[in-house]
Amino acid sequence: MKRLMTGNEAIARGAWEYGICFASAYPGTPSTEILENIALYNKDIYSEWAPNEKVALESAIGASIAGVRSLSAMKHVGVNVAADPLFTFAYTGVNSGMVLISADDPGMHSSQNEQDNRNYAAFAKIAMFEPSDSQECKDMVGEALKISEDFDIPALIRITTRISHSKGIVVCEDERLEMPNKPYIKKMEKYVAVPAHSRKLRINLEDRQKRLAEYSETTSMNSIEWENRGIGVIASGIVYQYAREALGDGASYLKLGFTHPLPMKKIRDFASKVDKLWVIEEGDPYLENQIKAAGIICSGRDTFSGIGELSAGEIGLKIAGNSCEVLSSDTSKVVPRPPAFCAGCPHRGFFYQLGKMKNLMITGDIGCYALAFNKPFNAIDTVICMGASISTGHGAQKAFEIKGEDRRVVAVLGDSTFFHTGINSLLNIVYNNSKTITCILDNRITGMTGHQENPGSGYNLRGEPASAVNIEEVCRSLGVKNIQTINPNDLKKVKETLKWAMELDEPVVIITRWPCVLKKFSQEDKTEFGNIFSKYHVDIEACTACKACLKAGCPAISLSKDSKKVEIAQASCTGCGVCAQICPAEAIFREEI
Amino acid sequence: MVKNILLVGVGGQGTLLASKLLTTGLMEAGYDVKMNEIHGMSQRGGSVSSHVRYGEKVFSPVIDRGAADILVSFEEMEALRWLEYLKPEGKVVVNKFRSNPVSMLTGDTKYPENILDLITSKADAIILDACQIAEKLGNSRVMNIVLLGALIEVIGINSIDWEGLIEKHVKYDFVDINIKAFKAGRNQV
Structure with a gap:
């Protein structure tokens, strides 16, 4: 059956068709819809949101070791959070196959940085696949699981925003591959990564790398399309599609779908048969550096900067001199449309008051509230990464004290971000007696990524009722004595509470509790907040x-x-x-x- | 030959449903189809775009500057923002509808004047008030299907049962008004 699917939908379809039983993720653009779509196959796949990516990956590792095929998905920066278990899991290897999906965001459509997570495959010494369209997204889930099991290694499927969010035609199978669950056998020397075992696993990992390199030479994932041999192009992922679009029959292509380890013999052979070799990449010169290190002459980074996204137009222009006529028009008066707080957003009242206060440093976090740096609020000074608001705020507050500067630090983060990595930072606030004012803006949902449930929302990914963590109780149990929970739409109350916090000289938490107006209201929301809508x-x-x-x-x-x-x-x-x-x-x- | 259709607008205007119907119809007609959308900020009033490409074999899902055969803009200023994506000989369908970014609401910026004149002077343009047409039909939200109707008329593929597709993909209670909107849009071209 043919269906139009995004890359994310196709990965979810692949998870179903190829017998994955367990999937865990933390939402993050552009990866979020992978788990949302896997959850639609809930009869066959158990799926869940984890509080953060490290927890998600570790859970998938546990499922693999226990004997079912598993998957974990995250955005590129999420892999940073999950890097610790990833590196050691490469040592221990799998029982049933395990696939990690990393969705990178060149051009930063919805991210705080660009990073090329292909580097993680080489760094952690794991197998890597790079699909170039939706069909390949689905197919490579199957191949990645097989390789993971055959070579006893976790497999990374690395995609980018244009793969995640582009639709293409996918041929779907009607039947799911029912893998027999593997027995769990206690193997201490394999799964207990203590130095004595890890030293042996380290040697074994090199051996697995060598065998994977042989697979890389023979797999159909790495294939040559011979056309004009004047120009040879090596590319992977979406960049292959751009190059094929731009250069057509005017070049020959070595399309790489399996990119760690690289098929260096195949690359050398291809290079020897073309006049001029181009290695075209978004992000880092991941392929080019390895190809050059193997002594093969090529061009790439000397022509394409690696900053932002590539396009077929840029490739056509720089390699073949193809230019196209563009309608020139005066767009100087076109006004940008930066995202803004929605009408009724519960962050509005809070930031209206906070932005008016003087002599503050406001450390922000990843979520809708980061938009408060904009006019008219001007109420965010820093945004670094998930959960960083509280800890950067703590360091800044101590620095102001060291400098003898009378400036207060207010840390602002959301409910889901607090659960992600904010809790450990708040523990630090208490432990090191920081007077940073922590504000947890609880809008009862994970907002920015499109309304995913979280440990505080009372529901899980599968839509079932779940234990709702009480943020106030969490803060109290960490040792915070000063806590107030308020309605952020009540401006007088917001002002009074901020003033109360400023007068304290010890850890203090303000929780604003009001639902995102775009979320689907649960029965509990309706009971707690009543009908909040009026005109x-x-x-x-x-x-x-x-x-x-x-x-x-x-x-x-x-x-x-x-x-x-x-x-x-x-x-x-x-x-x-x-x-x-x-x-x-x-x-x-x-x-x- | 690959055809490129770029649909642009502001979050919440229904570009997603329009491009879904378009791509589904093209796939069922036997074309290779690719579509790209940038998600993430659309609910917060951001500029949104759907790139639709179809033909015998499509490689890139993204339309480059100067490559769109048809540009459909659900909003006036967005048409100007994306005009450089249109081929000089391409066609632009513009909805006579304005949506103000927050900076205009606070008076910091102004909506540019004479956008429609500017576009007409640069490109082969069809301008329609899809919002008014939709309101007359009884629901301003079907504005997107009015624009889809106009687009389909411009594309000129008649072998596809577009109305049957609408029936299949729109909630039962809204099928009638959407089909009326689709026909009204076609009649505008």
Whole structure:
């Protein structure tokens, strides 16, 4: 059966077709939909969200050792979090096959950095596949599992945003490959990575690398397409598609789908039969460096920078001199559309007040609230990585104390980010008696990635009720004595609570608790928050056009061209009431229903 | 020959459903099809785009600058933002509809003037008020299907049962109004 599928959907389909039984992930663009789609096969695959990527990978490792095929998926920076178990799992090897999916984000569509996770395969000495379209995404899950089992090694499938989020035609099988579950046999010398065992595993790992290199030479994943031998192109992943698009029959191609270890004999043979060899890559010169180290002359990084994404257009221009005519138009007046807090976003009221406070450093985190660095809030000073708000805030606060500077640090992160890696940082705040003010913005869901459940939301990935962690109790049990939970839409309360926290000289946590207005409300949400939706209106007579309410940065509020007064777009307003509290003329009122 | 269709707009305007119907129809008609969308920020009022490519064999899922045969813009300023993606001899379908970014709401920036004139002077343009057409039909949300109808008329593939596709992919209660919207869009071209 033919279906149009994104790369992420195709990986999920592959997980089902090739007998994966256990899958775990933490959401992160562009990888999120892999697990969301695997969860649709919940009769055959047990799937779950983990609090972070390290936990997700370790869980998949455990499932593999216990004897079922397993998968873990994450965005590129997630692999940094999961790197610790990954490196040692390469030593121990698998029982049933284990596949790790790394979704990299060249061009940083939704990420804080670009990093080329192909390096991890060489670094951790594991097998690596790079699909170039959705069909290959599905097929390579099957091949990766087989290789993982045949060579006793975890397999990495490395994709990029354009693979994750591009659709292509996929031929699907109607039947799932039912793998017999493997027995669990206690093998201490294999699975207990203590120095005495690891020294032997280290030698064994080199042997497995050698055998994988032989596989790399013969696998159909690495294939040559002979056309014009004047130009030879070596490429992997989406870049192969760009090159094929740009150069067509004007070049020959060595398409690499299995990229660690590399098929160096095949590469050398291909290089010898073309006049000019190009190695085209996004990210790092991962292939090129190895090819050059093998003494093969090629071009690549001298022409393509590795910064951001490549395109067929750029390849065609730089290699074949193909240029195309472009409509020139004056786009200088085109205004950017940066993402902004939605109408009714519970972060708005909190940042409206926090942004007005003086002499602060506000350490932010990964999530929607990072958008508060923007106008009109200007209320985030740093964003580094998941969970970093509390710990960078702690270091900064101590530094200000060392310097004798009277500046307070406020750390801001969301509920899911707190569960991810915020808890250990808060432990540090307590242990080292930091007066950093920690604010946990609990919007009852993982927002930025598109509303995934988390340990605090009361539901799991499969939609079943789950134990909802109480953030206040977690903070208290870590030893925080000063904790207040407030409604972030209540501006007076937000201001008072921030003031209360500023006056304390010891660890303090403020929890704002109000649901993301875009989330699907659970019964528990409805019981706790009631019907939160209503509409607000402007009394045109009373409005003085002072524009104070525009400082809320709400997409529902604008200045009317006709009346020169403020108006509220009724289709967008959700009734949070923040603007009405700001209005000094009391001209904004709630519609009585 | 691969054809390139670029659909652009603002998060929440329904470009996703329009491109889903388009690509499904093209696949069922026997074409190789690839589509690319950038997710992530769309719910927060960001600029969104769907690249649709079809033909006998498609390699890249992404449309380059100067390569789109048809540009369909669900919003006026977005048409200008993406105009350089259109082939000089390509066609642009523009929805006469404006969506203000937050910087305009706060008065920091202004909506550019004369966008439609500028586009008409540069390219072969079809301008329609899909929002008004949709409202007349009873639901402004079917604006996306009005635009899909106009696009299909421009593409001119008549071997595909587009209305049957709408029936299959749209919720039962909304089938009628979507088919009306689709026909209304076709009549605009």
